[in-house]
Amino acid sequence: MDLLSARGVHVHFGGLRALDGVDLSVPPGSIYGLIGPNGAGKTTLFNCISRFQPYSAGAIHYRGRDLGALGPHDAMGLGMARTFQNINLFRSRSTLDNILIGMHARLGNPLAAMLSLPSGRRREGALRGRARQMAEMFGLTDVLDQQVVHLPFGYQKRVELARALASEPTLLLLDEPVAGCNEEETRELCEIVRAINRDLNVTVLVVEHDMSLVRAICDEVTVLDFGRNIARGAPVEILNHPAVVEAYLGETVAPHA
Amino acid sequence: MSERGWQITLTFLAFGALLALPAAIPSFYASLLAFMFTYVIAAVGVNLLTGYTGLVTVGHGGFFAIGAYTTALMAKHLGTSVVPGLVAGTVLAGIVGFGLGIICLRLGGAFLAIATLGFALAVGAVLNNWSIFEGREGIQLGKNSVAGLGIKDVGFYYVGLAVMAIVMLASWSIIRSGVGRAFVAMRDSERAAEAMGINLRLYKTVAFAISAAMTAAGGVLFAHHNRYVSTETFGDTWLSVDFLTAVVVGGQASLFGSALGAAFVVMVPYYLGELRDFAYVLNGVALIAVLVFAPDGMAGVLARLLRRVLGRTAREVAPVVDPVSVGRG
Numbered sequence: 001m002d003l004l005s006a007r008g009v010h011v012h013f014g015g016l017r018a019l020d021g022v023d024l025s026v027p028p029g030s031i032y033g034l035i036g037p038n039g040a041g042k043t044t045l046f047n048c049i050s051r052f053q054p055y056s057a058g059a060i061h062y063r064g065r066d067l068g069a070l071g072p073h074d075a076m077g078l079g080m081a082r083t084f085q086n087i088n089l090f091r092s093r094s095t096l097d098n099i100l101i102g103m104h105a106r107l108g109n110p111l112a113a114m115l116s117l118p119s120g121r122r123r124e125g126a127l128r129g130r131a132r133q134m135a136e137m138f139g140l141t142d143v144l145d146q147q148v149v150h151l152p153f154g155y156q157k158r159v160e161l162a163r164a165l166a167s168e169p170t171l172l173l174l175d176e177p178v179a180g181c182n183e184e185e186t187r188e189l190c191e192i193v194r195a196i197n198r199d200l201n202v203t204v205l206v207v208e209h210d211m212s213l214v215r216a217i218c219d220e221v222t223v224l225d226f227g228r229n230i231a232r233g234a235p236v237e238i239l240n241h242p243a244v245v246e247a248y249l250g251e252t253v254a255p256h257a
Numbered sequence: 258m259s260e261r262g263w264q265i266t267l268t269f270l271a272f273g274a275l276l277a278l279p280a281a282i283p284s285f286y287a288s289l290l291a292f293m294f295t296y297v298i299a300a301v302g303v304n305l306l307t308g309y310t311g312l313v314t315v316g317h318g319g320f321f322a323i324g325a326y327t328t329a330l331m332a333k334h335l336g337t338s339v340v341p342g343l344v345a346g347t348v349l350a351g352i353v354g355f356g357l358g359i360i361c362l363r364l365g366g367a368f369l370a371i372a373t374l375g376f377a378l379a380v381g382a383v384l385n386n387w388s389i390f391e392g393r394e395g396i397q398l399g400k401n402s403v404a405g406l407g408i409k410d411v412g413f414y415y416v417g418l419a420v421m422a423i424v425m426l427a428s429w430s431i432i433r434s435g436v437g438r439a440f441v442a443m444r445d446s447e448r449a450a451e452a453m454g455i456n457l458r459l460y461k462t463v464a465f466a467i468s469a470a471m472t473a474a475g476g477v478l479f480a481h482h483n484r485y486v487s488t489e490t491f492g493d494t495w496l497s498v499d500f501l502t503a504v505v506v507g508g509q510a511s512l513f514g515s516a517l518g519a520a521f522v523v524m525v526p527y528y529l530g531e532l533r534d535f536a537y538v539l540n541g542v543a544l545i546a547v548l549v550f551a552p553d554g555m556a557g558v559l560a561r562l563l564r565r566v567l568g569r570t571a572r573e574v575a576p577v578v579d580p581v582s583v584g585r586g
Contacts (some may be wrong), residue, residue: 050452076454084452090445093438101442104435105454113434115427120434127435167454 001064003028003171003203004049009058011044011227018044020227021058026171031197031204033214033221033235037247040224042207043085046175049205050082051075062171076105081169085176087156091149095140095159098148099131102166131166138162138192154185161192165200172196174206178213190216211239223247263563268513275418284410288482289527291410294417295479296519298424299496300503301512302471305428307501308509309437310464311444313366316357316373318496319380320469323350324476326384329396329486338402339416339481346477347470354469358462374494381492395487398480417478424471425512431467432512440464441510472500499540506543508554517555 006024010017019041026032036042047053049060051072060067062078075082081102090098106127107113112120135141138158143151148159157177164172177193178186194217196202208214214221215235223231223238225247231238238244279287303317327349328342335341361372384390401408403416431437439460442450451457480486490496499522507518521543526536551558 052448052451071456072448072451073454073456076452082452084449088446088449088452090442090449092445093441097438097441100435101438101450101453101455104439104442107435110436114431114436116430116434124434163453 002026002061004060004062004205006045006049006060007058009045009048009060010056011041011048011053012056017227019048019055022224022227023229024222026203026205027220028170028203029197029201030219031193031206031217033218034205034207034224035209035211035214035221035238036224036230039226040247041227042224043175044227045224046082046173046205046207050080050173076167076169079167079170080173081164081167081171082173083160083164083175083177085179087153087160089148089156089159089163091147093148094145095135095148095151095162096128096131096144098159098163099134099140099166100127102163103127103131105167134162134166153180154188157181157185157189158192161196165196165202168200169202171203171205174204174208176208176210177206178208178210186210186213189213193217215239260564263567272418272422279411279414287414288410291414291417291478292482293520293523294414294421295475295482296499296503296523297516298421298475298478299472299500300507300515300519301421301424301428302468302473302475303500304504304509304512304515305431305440305471306464306468307504308511308515309432309444310440310461310468312361312461312464313370313501314373314468315370315494315497315501316376317469317472317500318491318494318498319373319377320350320354320472321476321479321496321500322380322384322491323353323469324473325480325486325491326390326396327473328477329398329480330389332398332480333396336399338399339477340403342477342481343420343474346473350473350476351466351470355462355466357469358465359458361465362458362461374497377494377497381488381494385488385492391487393488393492395485395489398484398486401481401484413482417482420474420478424474425516428471428512436460436463502540502544506540506547506554508556509552511554511556513559514554514556517559521555 002025004024004026006022008021008023009019010021011019022041022045024034024045034042034045044053048055049067051067051070051074062080065078090101093101108123109120113124114120132144135144138161140155140158140162143155148156151159174193178189181189190213193204193206197204206218218235220233221235221238222229223244230243230247231241233241278290299317299321302320303314306312306314324346327346331337331342331345357373357376361369364372385392390396401413408416439450439455442453442455443457443460447457503518503522504515505518506521507516508514522540525539526533529536547554
């Protein structure tokens, strides 16, 4: 059964049909790509899944559960974690605090935490230990106590990933993870995402513009254009698919793009 | 010693000094300091909401008034004193704070400031016009006592110190917990906070409720300190403005800053004596100076000085607070 599935999702912004009956199904264990030209509705669908955007018709199921009535803060508790297109960190906080906030869903009894009761302190200790492990995994141990706003771009990207994975999700939603990255950083990020998928056994749904990333890491992709599905399949087939080539006409689909 | 070690040591030293102080000063000054404690308590409450959670309030004078009038009415009709007033005042203000939090959920920035200002004005209007509150006539409170024992200036000083310590300890415990991290997360980025699983509605209203309850504790003590409440004090919004000034001038998101700021807004008019109205001008100047030159307030400036004294090189010292995230006061 699919980990995540969307059927006939509609989103209208006034007269504009941002999503016009879109389908999506993400099998467990995969790295799944959601691509399309500008304005195709990728990010809108992404936001529907992460519950930041309500939809007017259709249904989205995660592990067989209907997401329709849930809010953005419910997604994390279900085992979905997301990143943002432009890095969205808690800027005044340290790397460690950012990762700890990512574990909010595992806080336990908030009253025990607030009052520093023994059970709350034990939980806090466990969370901190786990956060340090996450930081180590992402090469962030050196900057654990630094304010994230002062970190270089590449570090901030990794903090965001570590924060998203801190809650040990089963599905990781990445919104244009290599936006603003140079070639070197893109390669590094591809490695990290593959490692997350393989070693942590996390299913990844990635919305992306960058075809080199899609080709490098995605097992399967769905292509949207003008709020509709136009193709689905393995990256290599898809990039030569006539409808996809047409949708991208005017944009380069060459390997370096 | 680590920076955290210094913080804890200095905190204990400060409280130790405050414990010993009444032996060394005339009881009149003990009374003045107890008055200041009520402002510190209120400012710590405001700081939790405005400094840490990023929700600017210009209405906490309303919660201060709820605390003060709750205990005043109880004293008048039931003959109670400080402790029952503290319990009832904080609980009632917490409930009202929760309600105001719900009403203000969708507001932020200047809109929230205006809405909370409206709350303070509404409380003032109720106090002025509903006869049980006695308007400008005011309500007299009897002699103060705790557990049946009468207390005077020095005794009241220790009651104020104890309540201040409890409120600060509670605030500190909340701030360093996952709940406090969630408050700060909402301040830094609501969208990211939601994506981390933080229920904005719940956490904002809870922040409002706790903050209101703390501020009301200050109001309860204020009423017993003066043994008199009237709309002369509670009928307008100056208390609310004083608390916000204390938090911003003292240093947002700093408990020590709230204490410094409260001392500033209490002591400046006191030492100005006849010229006390001039204090509003000084407060305004201090606000602008802090926002322009030291967004992290007096506490931030002192922390930087302390680091310099401790002999760290400038290179090692990271900026304490990011001006962008706190400049919203």
